[in-house]
Amino acid sequence: MTDNPFSQVPHPLDYAEALLAWFTRLGSECDEASLPDACVAAAAQLSGCELSQLYWRDETTGRLELTAQHLPGVTRPADPTCGPDFQHEQLLHYVIDQATPLSLDELARSVYACGFLPAMATPWQSLSCIPLFGRRKCVAGLLLCASLRKQSLQGYASSLGQLGSFALRQLTLLRRTGPAHTRMGATPRMGAFGLIGNSAAMAATCRLIGKVLFAPSTVLLRGETGTGKEVVARAIHDAGPRKGKAFVVQNCAAFPEGLLESELFGYRKGAFTGAERNHIGLFDAANGGTLLLDEIGDMPLSLQAKLLRVLQEGEIRPLGAGAPHKVDVRIIAATHRDLAAMVAEGHFREDLYYRLAQFPIELPPLREREGDVLMLARHFMQNACDALGRSPLEWSSAALDQLSSHAFPGNVRELKCLVERAVLLCEEDVILPAHLSLTPPPVPCAVEATLRQRLERVERVFLIDCLHKNRGNRTRTARELGVARRTLLYRLARLNIPCDDMRGER
Secondary structure, three states, X not given: OOOOOOOOOOOHHHHHHHXXXXXXXXXXXXXXXXXXXXXXXXXXXXXXXXXXXXXXXXXXXXOEEEEEEEOOOOXXXXXXXHOOOOOOOHHHHHHHHHOOOEEEOOHHHOOOOOOOOOOOOOOOOEEEEXXXXXXXXXXXXXXXXXXXXXXXXXXXXXXXXXXXXXXHHHHHHHHHHOOOOOOOOOOOOOOOOOOOOOOHHHHHHHHHHHHHOOOOOOXXXXXXXXOOHHHHHHHHHHHOOXXXXXXXXXXXXXXXXXXXXXXXXXXXXXXXXXXXXOEEOHHHHOOOOEEEEXXXXXXXXXXXXXXXXXXXXXXXXXXXXXXXXXXXXXXXXXXXXXXXXXXXXXXXXXXHHHHHOOEEEEOOOHHHOXXXXXXXXXXXXXXXXXXXXXXXXXXXXXXXXXHHHOOOOOHHHHHHHHHHHHHHHOOOOEEOHHHHXXXXXXXXXXXXHHHHHXXXXXXXXXXXXXXXXXXXXXXXHHHHHOOOHHHHHHHHHHOOOOOOOOXXXX
């Protein structure tokens, strides 16, 4: 590859002008769904190839997904979250491993299999596969161009590599921050709400969030402690029409009943002893925005009735006020408790439960989010390093293995604290198992041996008792047990049972 990216392309000035126009278009693209399609269209037009493909590579798992494809007359690929993994294709794997472009002018003479390319009436003749680099200078994806005629594509590798890398960085940014606007009813792509994870469980959660963004329904977030209920609530707020308005959080278990009521509804001067001024409640503070009522299961029954009126009438009455007034607040409730069971026990109002659970979302525990642990760990490590002003750390294979095998009863919160502590303990550039301080999981064979030993102890006591009853006569003992004498002798030797002190036939 030469220093001048236009030296080996025909009509360099025209090519440079077209390339600049595509850079401008990709830079202004704010739709996560259309940006990959624009990238492959640009590559096909600039190279003069019939086929252009964009592959995205998962940094954590190494999975290689076909994100977009340009080929006239052929539909674009399916959603990559459920598509095939191309990381083991020999040609693609070589480009990733070597981190350098590969151009083949005559595919018929190539040693690389290209069966992953779309089948055409005439075979593909030329191909160029270009690595795309992310922010950390590692291979984040691939850009592939293929032609049905023989031509040299090597001269396009440098400029198309820069264009594709730019597009991938733009795509990553959109996935982190979410789209500029979300169409009502559209199925969101992974990462559209700033949530981290590629597991099927998180994909289902994102789909539910996308359904309720513009709906007036009250959302009930359920899940174990540490699953990220507040993070999901903020994602619903930030991606919905109330973005830019107040997002207020109140933990219902943090205050006793009297204080919680005054915090939520506010009070007027003189409403009670010590009320020396008017106090704005959280419903008024969140007016026009979103109020998250965390640990809703801990709200006292008397206060539940007042919350139900807010949900039904859309109005509140501060303590000491003469009349209620309207508020426009979206309420999201969250709990780790089983509210249905609390209703059956009389600890939670049934009418309030059904009002809150208009649209329930069950947040998956970390143990059910296959593959997300390592992705989250890298994210928390990066954040911790940024906060400390130090360079990103590497992970040892042993440390990643420990994280993958840990059950994480505290879910994402436990993982976050664990990683932040490991960053503080790490004095070199690599996080080791010692920095995690995790207890290794028990060895399966040890459980098996313990079970075998217990069974053998029971068998030993039973055989000794039977031998004593038959005064050491092994023939009568075998007959009573219904086994061959040879089998009994084997078990006696196996269990180290002596018979010398027992009278009778040997």
